Amino acid sequence: MVTSVPPESVLATSATDPAMREAAERHLRALAGPSARLREDQWRAIHALAAERRRALVVQRTGWGKSAVYFVATALRRAAGAGPTVIISPLLALMRNQIAAAERAGIRAHTINSSNMTAWEQTYAEVAAGAVDVLLVSPERLNNPEFRDRVLPELAAGAGLVVIDEAHCVSDWGHDFRPDYRRIRTLLRDLPAGIPVLATTATANERVTRDVAEQLEVGDGAGTLVLRGSLDRASLRLAVVDLPDSTARWSWLAHHLPELPGSGIIYTLTVAAATETAAFLTECGRDVRAYTGQTDPEDRQRAEDDLLNNRIEALVATSALGMGFDKPDLGFVIHLGAPQSPISYYQQVGRAGRGVDRAEAILLPGREDQEIWRYFSSLAFPPEQTVRRTLDALAAADGPVSTPRLETEVDLGRSRLEQMLKVLDVDGAVRRVRGGWVTTGQPWSYDAERYAAVTAAREREQQAMLDYIATDGCRMEFLRRQLDDPEAAPCGRCDSCTGRRWSAEIDPERRAAAAAHLxxxxxxxxxxxxxxxxxxxxxxxxxxxxxxxxxxxxxxxxxxxxxxxxxxxxxxxxxxxxxxxxxxxxxxxxxxxxxxxxxxxxxxxxxxxxxxxxxxxxxxxxxxxxxxxxxxxxxxxxxxxxxxxxxxxxxxxxxxxxxxxxxxxxxxxxxxxxxxxxxxxxxxxxxxxxxxxxxxxxxxxxxxxxxxxxxxxxxxxx
Incomplete structure (x- = not known):
């Protein structure tokens, strides 16, 4: 049972617990400054978690203050003697920002992820000693055999609050589905009664919202409270500049980058595009850095710090710099190539303009974008014959089979094989143990209809992205309708609404320099x-x-x-x-x-x-x-x-x-x-x-x- 709350019910609830409301406001001021005040939906979510111990899904625009909800609820729960909050968070950059925000509010936060393995034992000891208020873990940790079997049961049993950040990743209908997130169902099923759960996202349409809310109900009979608000971003100025080729787009970037406000992000679709674009802009005298999943972790953190402190003009990044990166004064987001989903695009442009009145969000689509989309689409869930071959190989083995060893039996690349095994693990057909993978022997059926439907949904999203590029209507309204925002309306700010468009003229000398580099x-x-x-x-x-x-x-x-x-x-x-x-x-x-x-x-x-x-x-x-x-x-x-x-x-x-x-x-x-x-x-x-x-x-x-x-x-x- 998914329940939504009408405004009058929110206000009625707000007046029921004035002492808790005042405490919540006090914690918010510690987090966000003396002028901060709780939004009514923030208070409704906090009250549901801290007083009612419910499960809630908050779908609100980037910059709305979703993190304030779980940090304030954490402070209230800890003051009442509850255990630490466990936040499942998808990216290291997001974790670092969340820890910094928690520290500002006097909340002691630690993280367990692949970059700090040497500190895990110390962190576990501090959790046991009550010295940790918030523990951030990556979804991949949920199926690490040692963490899953030794640490997670005790941690979950003693948690005061469980938070699932970027919750659209739970749903395979979402634009950024991650199999590891589906393991959260197991975590929720095994939670003791009375531990509240919060899921948050800025990018979920009605279908994804319904799917995530239903998954949150696992092991809970009260139903999920859904708080969904307007997705308008009043600071963003959306625009599209259609240029003929890569030399023109690089030339445009080099020419217009100094005109853009503050510092920002230039997104590319591939690692190679990020590194080459950063190299070209550097040659043109622009102070930028490349940021990809292949960048050394220490270099990535330095690059984030440089951007956060306005020491550089821009990061040229893949989607590795994405969800939750928090820089309130980020002045612009440029896309060198279109993402294959308007929802993903909305999420990435949402990095800009959180704390400033105006931010530019400019898309420079490329002729090669659809080729790249087709490549990523080819990495969808494998055909049934391949999956059955994998299950048979595991069933025939005497013990755990490592992924490299499984490659001798199954013709899939390493990353795609790992992805398939994670899905099978979530479905209960296999299990990750020390030494590799084993079959559970449980019946499993290949859901061809669902996989085909997900593929069809991806294709519709790609066509919608092409429609966004071509539309002469309001661009923000277009994106909001893709997210099923019932309040979607013309924004009056984008290039279509105002008629003010960025020039597509290219300086011949800059174009020659771009051509020479390419x-x-x-x-x-x-x-x-x-x-x-x-x-x-x-x-x-x-x-x-x-x-x-x-x-x-x-x-x-x-x-x-x-x-x-x-x-x-x-x-x-x-x-x-x-x-x-x-x-x-x-x-x-x-x-x-x-x-x-x-x-x-x-x-x-x-x-x-x-x-x-x-x-x-x-x-x-x-x-x-x-x-x-x-x-x-x-x-x-x-x-x-x-x-x-x-x-x-x-x-x-x-x-x-x-x-x-x-x-x-x-x-x-x-x-x-x-x-x-x-x-x-x-x-x-x-x-x-x-x-x-x-x-x-x-x-x-x-x-x-x-x-x-x-x-x-x-x-x-x-």
Whole structure:
């Protein structure tokens, strides 16, 4: 039973406990300053938690004060002798902000996450001693075997309040579903009676709100109190600037960044785009930093601090800098490429303008955005046959199976396999234990209808994002309607409402600088140094380190497929339906530039091509042209041992290695040519993903007499 509260009921409740209301107001002033006053819905939520010990879901806009609800409720509960508040929080940046906010209010907060493992035992001891008011944990901790079995039961039993932040992650209908969040159902089911629960989010439409509220009812008979408010953001000025290509968008950024108020965030869709955009803007004299999931944790924290203290103009970030990042005076959010959901977009622009009267939210969509959306969509829940194969492999094992070992049985990449196992864990079909995963033996059914419906919902969101870009109506109203806000109305502030649009004119000199930066070719291809584990199960006698005498040297690729410069051209050139033609003169010159900048220890003496079933003409022609231009010996082409080659490409290291292990051979002409070389050989291929084809080809060439092997490809996935 989900219950919503009408305004008159809120006001009636507000008057029922004046002493608690005054205490709550006092705690709020300690948290937010002497002029702070509780909103009525804030008080209603606090009263429901602290006095009624209910379960509540608060869906309110970013900056509304959801964190104030749980910090004030924590102070009230602790004053009444209750245990600490446990906050399930999704991101390290969010945790750091929450701890800082708690400290301002005199609330003692600690965190347990992957970056502070050495402090866990001390934190557990302080919790047991009553010296911790708030404990923040990541959702992944909920299924860490030691934490789940040793710490969580005692912690949950003694909690004074449980908070689920960014609760839309609980629902697979939400824009940012995370399987680890679904484990919260188990936590809620096992909570002792009388422990209140609060879930908060700024980005939930009616369907997600209903789903989360129903999940909150697990183990509780009172029903969920839902407090949902207007999602308007009066400070935001939404705008779209449609530019023709990446050089134009970079030029626009470099030109307009100094005009934007304060400091802000420039969001990109990929790690490569974030790092390259930050590098270009730095060259243009702008003080920015890159921030991605691959950034070193210490560098990420320094970058956050620099932005929070206005020491830089902007962070160029992926969604790794997202939910809950709290900088009240953030002046702008620019998107270099459109997220695939208007709801996700609303959440990210909501970082800006919390404590200022005006903030700019500008979208610069890209032609390649839909290609990136399609890639992310391809990572959806695997087909039933793959899932059943996983369950069968676990059932046949004598004990726990590690994820690397499971890769020898299931053709999924590591991250996608982990994601699938988490879903199966939530569904009760598998369980994570010390040493890996085990099957529970419980019946499990593949919910094809639900998975298909979620996929269809994602596709509708993508189309809605395209509609947002194209609309001539109010942009804020559009976003609010996507979130089912019943009060959605024209904002009077966006570029559509005012008719004031950002100029799309591009300075020719800036565009030339952007083009020159984007045209810089070359990215490193790291050699494989160790065989995957468990290869004996696939009939491959390889384990441990790859001997130095069999390895490739560090290679080069013209571009990453995720790059916004050469990567865009490589995606077209290497598309499944692209013709097998020689590369253009422009691409060939890019390869020459890569060779010219390559800091190898010794210049190559020859060129050998990989065999190919899809692009034999392209690869052999490229090898021949490089031999002529570089005055290198044309060594020839490696051979496949079977007319069909290795077969369809596999998706993970173990499966791909097994596939190509016996698929390649060095023919006599190539072996004879190698014997005459005095120096390394270039190994030419079109594309590398797992790296195992190049690794095995290099091993064969070294065994056939090559002094060293320098892999060179048109593109790499990494």
């Amino acid at each position: 045209a810089r070719p070359g990215t490193a291809v790291a050699p494989r140094k160790q065989w995957p584990t468990g290869m004996a199960a696939l009939g491959v006698s390889a384990s441990g380190n790859i001997p130095a005498g069999q390895r490739a040297q560090e290679g080069r690729a013209l571009a990453r497929l995720t790059d916004i410069g050469w990567g865009t051209e490589m995606r077209r050139l290497l598309a499944a339906d692209a013709p097998d033609d020689p590369v253009s003169d422009r691409v060939f010159q890019g390869i020459i530039d890569v060779l010219a900048a390559w800091p190898w220890e010794q210049r190559p003496a020859g060129v050998v091509a990989m065999p190919s079933r899809t692009r034999p003409r392209m690869i052999t022609d490229l090898a021949a042209r490089l031999a002529r231009v570089g005055r290198l010996a044309p060594v020839g082409t490696l051979d496949y041992t079977h007319p069909d080659g290795p077969g369809p490409r596999r998706h993970n290291s173990a499966q791909r290695l097994a596939q190509v292990w016996n698929a390649l051979t060095v023919g006599e002409p190539v072996a004879a040519a190698l014997a005459t070389l005095d120096g390394p050989v270039l190994l030419i291929d079109d594309y590398t993903d797992t790296g195992w084809t190049l690794t095995l080809a290099s091993r064969l060439l070294r065994e056939a007499g090559a002094d060293a092997v320098l892999p060179l490809t048109l593109a790499t996935r990494g």
